Amino acid sequence: MGQRDLELTPAGGQRHDRAPGAHRGENDRVARWVLHVDLDQFIAAVELLRRPELRDRPVVVGGDGDPTKRGVVATASYPAREFGVHSGLPLRTAARRCPDAVFLPVDRPAYEAASAEVMAVLREFDAVVEVLGWDEAFLGVTTADPEALAHRIRRRVRAVTDLDCSVGIGQNKVQAKLATGFGKPAGVFRLTDQNWFAVLGDKPTSALWGIGARTAKRLAEAGITTVCELAAADPARLAERFGPATGPWLVRVARGQDSTPVLATPARARSRSRETTYQRDLDDWELIRQEVGQLARRVAVDVRAEHLPAVRVVVKVRYAPFTTRTHGQALTAPSAEASVIEQAALAALDRFTEHRPVRLLGVRADFARAA
Numbered sequence: 450m451g452q453r454d455l456e457l458t459p460a461g462g463q464r465h466d467r468a469p470g471a472h473r474g475e476n477d478r479v480a481r482w483v484l485h486v487d488l489d490q491f492i493a494a495v496e497l498l499r500r501p502e503l504r505d506r507p508v509v510v511g512g513d514g515d516p517t518k519r520g521v522v523a524t525a526s527y528p529a530r531e532f533g534v535h536s537g538l539p540l541r542t543a544a545r546r547c548p549d550a551v552f553l554p555v556d557r558p559a560y561e562a563a564s565a566e567v568m569a570v571l572r573e574f575d576a577v578v579e580v581l582g583w584d585e586a587f588l589g590v591t592t593a594d595p596e597a598l599a600h601r602i603r604r605r606v607r608a609v610t611d612l613d614c615s616v617g618i619g620q621n622k623v624q625a626k627l628a629t630g631f632g633k634p635a636g637v638f639r640l641t642d643q644n645w646f647a648v649l650g651d652k653p654t655s656a657l658w659g660i661g662a663r664t665a666k667r668l669a670e671a672g673i674t675t676v677c678e679l680a681a682a683d684p685a686r687l688a689e690r691f692g693p694a695t696g697p698w699l700v701r702v703a704r705g706q707d708s709t710p711v712l713a714t715p716a717r718a719r720s721r722s723r724e725t726t727y728q729r730d731l732d733d734w735e736l737i738r739q740e741v742g743q744l745a746r747r748v749a750v751d752v753r754a755e756h757l758p759a760v761r762v763v764v765k766v767r768y769a770p771f772t773t774r775t776h777g778q779a780l781t782a783p784s785a786e787a788s789v790i791e792q793a794a795l796a797a798l799d800r801f802t803e804h805r806p807v808r809l810l811g812v813r814a815d816f817a818r819a820a
Contacts, residue, residue, distance in 0.1 A: 485617040485625035491584035492524040507550040514554035516544035589711030621707035645705040650677040679703035721751035724811030744812040745794035749787035758783035759814035762793035767809035776800040
């Protein structure tokens, strides 16, 4: 790893705010950059604004706030994360790992309102703003000093909303997205062609945006474990193993390459889903079938509200104690009709051959991808 300039945080920790070859100020020429703004511990931070007395305590948000019930962590504050609590962890496990944590229920309207306020702040700047979700957005900007702009954005978000954010700077979306992680918390980091391999080369492939544990395992089986090794791989060889589109894409992302533009179009839903965690396992599969049908009908209401027809329906089953499986069913034609979505969900459910006790059921309707 190459050496990087470091900036001391008020707490005395080190944060990567600049990278080698990343000059700034009057020596820079005006150029196009992508900034990735990511709100720090967003859901927990919103809750802490309402309950400032909890600021230094471990806070876990999930379910209805009762850790004795089944449910998963939506987010955890930084103090809670020090105990190994993270999103997706069962609430009961979180309580065992961090018995002194304060558990709070999910309040979706509050998070949506806070997110809208932040996105309005981002649109104050001379930038193309592409919203990714509640807590993050890409900004396409033209500037000679992206660090200075990033710090202005960070300070402005803080001044208006009392929320902290980190900003990643890159020559494209992939670089900016990954840079943000090196800036957290409440910092700025630039990741470009010049320092890409110095920063990421020796890291595992799972460190890359879009590569999860399953894909990383398949890459490891092919003898590829690091970002450098993936970047040097033969795209044609990976195409044989992962498919003609995915294989070459894996190599491109490992090289920090991305030609996807930042678009100011409104955030378009990719899917709508509903799920239920049962406090007692369901072992009657006729009852499970009824529950899936009910969830599918609720999803259909959400689909119609989006004014976008579904093209595929996916059913998720989480067996007791915590094994999750999914099966999907493509629709013969795009539809928002409740009967069609329910029928597809039940067809997907029929693909589950293990009729073991179930603790969670979910139904998701996918929309067609935008061209």
